[in-house]
Amino acid sequence: MAVLFVMAVLFANERVLLSDSAYQLFYDINHRGMLINDSRYSMVLTQLLPWLAIHLHLPLRLVVITYSVSFVLVGYACWLVTAYGMKQHNAATLMLFVLLAIGGTFLHCISESFQLMFYVPMLYAWMCKSDGVKPFTYYAVLALLVALAFFIYPMSVFYILFAVGFRLFEEGNAFQLTLRSKQVVLNRPALITLALLAFYIILYWLIGPSGHDSEFVPTWDSFSQSLLHFTALGSFQAFRSLYSQLYLVPTLLLALTLLGYIRSRRWWKALFVGGYTLAFLVASCIIYQVGDSLISRERYFVPLFFIVGLAFLEDELPRFNSWQQKSFYVALIVLLVLSFVRIHHYVGLYQPRMEAIAQVTRQADAQGQHKLLVTRSNADQIFPLDIWGLALESMLYSAQQGPEHTVTIYKEEDDFDRSDTNLYDNPDCYVAVNWWKQWWVSELNPRYFTLPAQGYKELLPDTAGYRFAEL
Numbered sequence: 458m459a460v461l462f463v464m465a466v467l468f469a470n471e472r473v474l475l476s477d478s479a480y481q482l483f484y485d486i487n488h489r490g491m492l493i494n495d496s497r498y499s500m501v502l503t504q505l506l507p508w509l510a511i512h513l514h515l516p517l518r519l520v521v522i523t524y525s526v527s528f529v530l531v532g533y534a535c536w537l538v539t540a541y542g543m544k545q546h547n548a549a550t551l552m553l554f555v556l557l558a559i560g561g562t563f564l565h566c567i568s569e570s571f572q573l574m575f576y577v578p579m580l581y582a583w584m585c586k587s588d589g590v591k592p593f594t595y596y597a598v599l600a601l602l603v604a605l606a607f608f609i610y611p612m613s614v615f616y617i618l619f620a621v622g623f624r625l626f627e628e629g630n631a632f633q634l635t636l637r638s639k640q641v642v643l644n645r646p647a648l649i650t651l652a653l654l655a656f657y658i659i660l661y662w663l664i665g666p667s668g669h670d671s672e673f674v675p676t677w678d679s680f681s682q683s684l685l686h687f688t689a690l691g692s693f694q695a696f697r698s699l700y701s702q703l704y705l706v707p708t709l710l711l712a713l714t715l716l717g718y719i720r721s722r723r724w725w726k727a728l729f730v731g732g733y734t735l736a737f738l739v740a741s742c743i744i745y746q747v748g749d750s751l752i753s754r755e756r757y758f759v760p761l762f763f764i765v766g767l768a769f770l771e772d773e774l775p776r777f778n779s780w781q782q783k784s785f786y787v788a789l790i791v792l793l794v795l796s797f798v799r800i801h802h803y804v805g806l807y808q809p810r811m812e813a814i815a816q817v818t819r820q821a822d823a824q825g826q827h828k829l830l831v832t833r834s835n836a837d838q839i840f841p842l843d844i845w846g847l848a849l850e851s852m853l854y855s856a857q858q859g860p861e862h863t864v865t866i867y868k869e870e871d872d873f874d875r876s877d878t879n880l881y882d883n884p885d886c887y888v889a890v891n892w893w894k895q896w897w898v899s900e901l902n903p904r905y906f907t908l909p910a911q912g913y914k915e916l917l918p919d920t921a922g923y924r925f926a927e928l
Contacts, residue, residue: 458533468804471564474814479849479850480890509523510523511902531575536552543585549582554766554770556793557703561756569610569612570756572609615740625647626642626643627644627647692741707765711734713769714765741757741758806842810844830914852864867888884898915927
């Protein structure tokens, strides 16, 4: 965790000045509040520290760093509570194991997948802990932890259902049912977790799922077509291309775990873990078959590490002798080091983009031009990676030198309407994102951002670097 904290500080700009993260922080600064998108109410936790930094009027550079590290600190807090508060060491180790799935996802710091890898193991740890806690307190905390996990991302359903199924027939804190003259033992916390999850899902649909989430729900026709052409799906191609880097280790551990179940004749566990893993892989490939880059798509398969890691740590690792267990933990440490190296590799992919933003904003500031527009074809020549948040990213970067140095660079389509003077020549507004273009300069937080009364100029590539021309 200390390594992640240091990397979150060193690469704060690369982590925060990137699409969704930049949008959320920019909103928080200018509205002096917290942005909660798509019923993701658990986002409050990771916005508390930057919210405090904004209200303390800390310099923008420190606000950006605070936002970057807040995600790591929340994860570390979950790990401490799980390892030392609940004393559930397998669940704490599971959090570290799931870190092996993180590469480019680390740079998308707002990623819900990164937060889920701490929230759900903590929930599972609490499901396993029932001694020494009063029933009312136990189930109140359980309800809170299920809500924390569910209301960060709908993908949490994959995690929680697996945790419930894995614990459902465990004898601790269980009760018996008689079905056809047979005694069936059911785990009480697992059943109540399932009931809570059902309640939160109903509540979520009553509130109304966002357009962003509902667009991923396939129709029956699209589902059947996707099954027929499964190996041609972009998501499956992404999984296959990342297999040797990321998914070979969980595949080997899954094989060991399933072999252990078969040897001990635990047919239910073998069927559940193996079937759930396969079902998740198929469902994830179909749901996320379109959109996002290869770097971003790795986060769609993070639950594989949770599913396989939980089964291995709980049921297979205890079968190992002392030497084998020590070897596993040594291998885990080595793999974690390699995952940090992989994160650094992804940082190298984003840094040229940050350098281009730095060069353009410095030149524009020196020439007194603070509102720039670049067409998509020219942007592809100037800025590596096609990312939608350029206008906000450039403001967050340039204003770190002081609010008077704020420069915004908006990326437009090649055939945009250059005659729209109300938008591009209006000194009272600036253009932010393509689905909500007109934002008002007067609504900027003047402690962090200021834009002079001027219109837009076009950013063009030039043999000497860049030049600015009238629209």
